[in-house]
Amino acid sequence: MMAVLxxxxxxxxxxxxxxxxTAVDGVSYTVDAGRTLGIxxxxxxxxxxxxxxxxxxxxxxxxxxxxxQVLLDGRDLLAADDEELRRVRGAGIAMIFQDPxxxxxxxxxxxxxxxxxxxxxxxVGRRAADARAVELLELVGVPEARRRAAAYPHxxxxxxxxxxxxxxxxxxxxxxxxxxxxxxxxxxxVQAQILEELDRLQDELGMATVLITHDVGVVAxxxxxxxxxxxxxxxxxxxxxxxxxxxxxxxTWGLLTSIPRLNRPRGEALPSIPGRPPSLIxxxxxxxxxxxxxxxxxxxxxxxxxxxxxxxxxxxxxxxxLDPAERQARWRALRDSAAAEEVTT
Amino acid sequence: MAAFVLRxxxxxxxxxxxxxFVTFLVFVxxxxxxxxxxxxxxxxxxxxxxxxxxxxxxxxxWYVQYGKYVQHLVLHQDLGYSYQNNVSVGSExxxxxxxxxSVAIGSVLIWxxxxxxxxxxxxxxRGRMSDRLLMIGALAAISAPAYWLGLxxxxxxxxxxxxxxxxxxxxxxxxxxxxxxxxxxxxxxxLVLPCLVLAASFAAIYARFVRASxxxxxxxxxxxxxxxKGLRERTVVLKHGMRSTAVPIITLLGLDLGIxxxxxxxxxxxxxxxxxGRLSYEAIQRGDIPTIQGAVLLGxxxxxxxxxxxxxxxxxxxxxxxxxxx
Numbered sequence: 001m002m003a004v005l006x007x008x009x010x011x012x013x014x015x016x017x018x019x020x021x022t023a024v025d026g027v028s029y030t031v032d033a034g035r036t037l038g039i040x041x042x043x044x045x046x047x048x049x050x051x052x053x054x055x056x057x058x059x060x061x062x063x064x065x066x067x068x069q070v071l072l073d074g075r076d077l078l079a080a081d082d083e084e085l086r087r088v089r090g091a092g093i094a095m096i097f098q099d100p101x102x103x104x105x106x107x108x109x110x111x112x113x114x115x116x117x118x119x120x121x122x123x124v125g126r127r128a129a130d131a132r133a134v135e136l137l138e139l140v141g142v143p144e145a146r147r148r149a150a151a152y153p154h155x156x157x158x159x160x161x162x163x164x165x166x167x168x169x170x171x172x173x174x175x176x177x178x179x180x181x182x183x184x185x186x187x188x189x190v191q192a193q194i195l196e197e198l199d200r201l202q203d204e205l206g207m208a209t210v211l212i213t214h215d216v217g218v219v220a221x222x223x224x225x226x227x228x229x230x231x232x233x234x235x236x237x238x239x240x241x242x243x244x245x246x247x248x249x250x251x252t253w254g255l256l257t258s259i260p261r262l263n264r265p266r267g268e269a270l271p272s273i274p275g276r277p278p279s280l281i282x283x284x285x286x287x288x289x290x291x292x293x294x295x296x297x298x299x300x301x302x303x304x305x306x307x308x309x310x311x312x313x314x315x316x317x318x319x320x321x322l323d324p325a326e327r328q329a330r331w332r333a334l335r336d337s338a339a340a341e342e343v344t345t
Numbered sequence: 346m347a348a349f350v351l352r353x354x355x356x357x358x359x360x361x362x363x364x365x366f367v368t369f370l371v372f373v374x375x376x377x378x379x380x381x382x383x384x385x386x387x388x389x390x391x392x393x394x395x396x397x398x399x400x401x402x403x404x405x406x407w408y409v410q411y412g413k414y415v416q417h418l419v420l421h422q423d424l425g426y427s428y429q430n431n432v433s434v435g436s437e438x439x440x441x442x443x444x445x446x447s448v449a450i451g452s453v454l455i456w457x458x459x460x461x462x463x464x465x466x467x468x469x470x471r472g473r474m475s476d477r478l479l480m481i482g483a484l485a486a487i488s489a490p491a492y493w494l495g496l497x498x499x500x501x502x503x504x505x506x507x508x509x510x511x512x513x514x515x516x517x518x519x520x521x522x523x524x525x526x527x528x529x530x531x532x533x534x535x536l537v538l539p540c541l542v543l544a545a546s547f548a549a550i551y552a553r554f555v556r557a558s559x560x561x562x563x564x565x566x567x568x569x570x571x572x573x574k575g576l577r578e579r580t581v582v583l584k585h586g587m588r589s590t591a592v593p594i595i596t597l598l599g600l601d602l603g604i605x606x607x608x609x610x611x612x613x614x615x616x617x618x619x620x621x622g623r624l625s626y627e628a629i630q631r632g633d634i635p636t637i638q639g640a641v642l643l644g645x646x647x648x649x650x651x652x653x654x655x656x657x658x659x660x661x662x663x664x665x666x667x668x669x670x671x
Contacts, residue, residue: 062471086578089573102566107589116576117574120575154664165570171574172575
């Protein structure tokens with residue numbers, strides 16, 4: 001079976017006032033129909049830029065240098081011209097953004113913004129598009145859809161707005177849905193509802209989904225696969241259960257152990273990854289995580305790790321210079337000490 | 346909305362009273378010439394001057410004079426009579442205003458029609474050669490003073506090349522106080538140059554303003570969404586982008602129409618156009634207080650009214666403001 005979306009060695013370089021930023025540095029992944037890939041990473045890890053590039057939205061940035069391949073059903077979007085790409089946007093690949101209030105036009109009614117998405121791809125009359133807008137709102141579980149279609153974005157709650165945003169993305173039954181931090185701007189309870197909604201819609205419509213988030217909990221809830229990004233590269237990739245149970249990369253360990261838990265002792269500082277995300281203008285040499293990695297050895301500053309399969313599990317890949325056996329031992333020790341802490345409290 | 350407008354109209358009345366008061370104080374307390382001497386004309390005997398002073402009530406304290414002025418204005422809609430030629434200020438304004446409005450409307454149309462498209466092109470092609478050239482041109486247009494531009498344009502186009510008409514005995518504007526409303530065919534060619542001159546710097550300012558404002562809007566998240574929907578770039582810029590830029594443009598326009606009245610003075614003098622600007626200019630030179638009062642009052646009323654129109658337009662354009670203005 002051919003993957004719906006395949007990204008091959010994607011690189012994005014953007015000029016800034018301080019120098020050229022290599023925001024995405026050789027990212028590859030595939031997503032099949034009906035599957036969800038969760039891309040996890042800190043802000044500035046390149047996860048948003050890589051998905052905007054897949055949508056062809058970084059082309060507008062002056063001086064952007066984009067190489068690699070983005071294959072949608074086998075067709076390379078990076079090689080497509082602007083008009084071809086426009087036809088793909090919203091129809092082949094659709095996107096949901098983080099903050100629905102700022103991502104919707106404040107001066108247009110919800111229904112009009114939805115109808116516009118419908119009409120952008122295909123000869124649909126105004127009246128039919130308006131009717132479809134209401135249908136779409138009903139599809140994503142917006143109550144009183146007809147009345148809400150006449151409202152302006154600022155008149156809705158955050159959850160309703162995000163549902164409307166999802167409806168807009170689904171207007172043309174896209175093959176791929178990219179959700180960029182779809183729940184970050186929402187309350188925890190609303191967040192859960194939106195994730196369930198996304199899950200349900202994916203089952204119904206069979207889209208390939210890319211979910212971008214910094215929240216491991218969100219990925220754990222809806223993703224089938226996880227890709228962990230650090231400094232413009234994927235450092236670990238695999239099925240969600242494997243990654244959560246047996247993470248191989250020290251950065252992933254940091255992400256997993258820094259999740260707040262209610263059964264941690266009160267007042268105790270949350271474990272955190274030391275240091276700060278590196279500058280992508282002059283990234284660290286060798287393994288990009290080595291300056292922050294407590295397991296790093298001197299030679300890690302010179303050798304750049306490749307994303308390689310974990311011994312015994314070809315579906316799980318990691319880019320780490322530590323010896324696999326040593327990695328395993330260190331993770332077990334880390335996990336056990338965390339568990340012990342929870343038991344004692 | 347209706348309550349908002351009504352409230353603002355009541356405020357307008359209060360403001361206009363304050364405006365009359367301040368103008369009155371300025372020109373009565375610090376006169377540029379003795380009005381009675383002015384009215385008496387040359388070779389007047391002291392008796393005539395004294396008689397006129399008594400007739401106009403100029404020997405009475407200022408508050409009595411002001412009271413009488415307001416009384417006439419409110420009860421008889423009477424703005425008084427010019428000290429210069431004893432013509433009713435009201436009828437003088439009625440005759441002059443259409444001429445100035447012709448100049449103003451022509452200028453606004455030109456500056457919007459030139460400034461906005463240039464701003465859009467510059468914003469979309471930001472940082473490229475075409476953007477730089479347009480912005481350098483805009484800077485030149487902003488830097489050229491209206492009276493200088495007017496004289497140069499007059500010399501070049503009317504005298505030298507002869508594209509634009511010159512009227513016998515009147516110069517660049519037909520005599521008889523015609524306006525765009527009464528004799529469009531005759532007046533329109535005469536208005537081309539004055540309007541262009543008056544519009545030049547405004548068009549440039551608007552081009553720069555639209556460029557800055559639209560560039561900012563185009564960086565908004567909702568523009569990214571519009572692109573992500575697969576809309577054509579044209580729709581993204583002209584519909585989604587300009588829809589947001591329209592609000593600040595309308596706001597600026599409301600303010601600038603007031604400034605335009607000031608600009609009209611210069612242009613009307615250079616091009617010999619018998620409008621409100623020239624009337625005010627001559628009245629100030631001659632210390633003709635009733636005419637100055639009338640002109641200032643009219644200007645103030647227009648500016649206040651325009652601001653109200655802007656506020657209503659903003660609420661119409663920005664749904665988020667509607668509740669606040671309700």
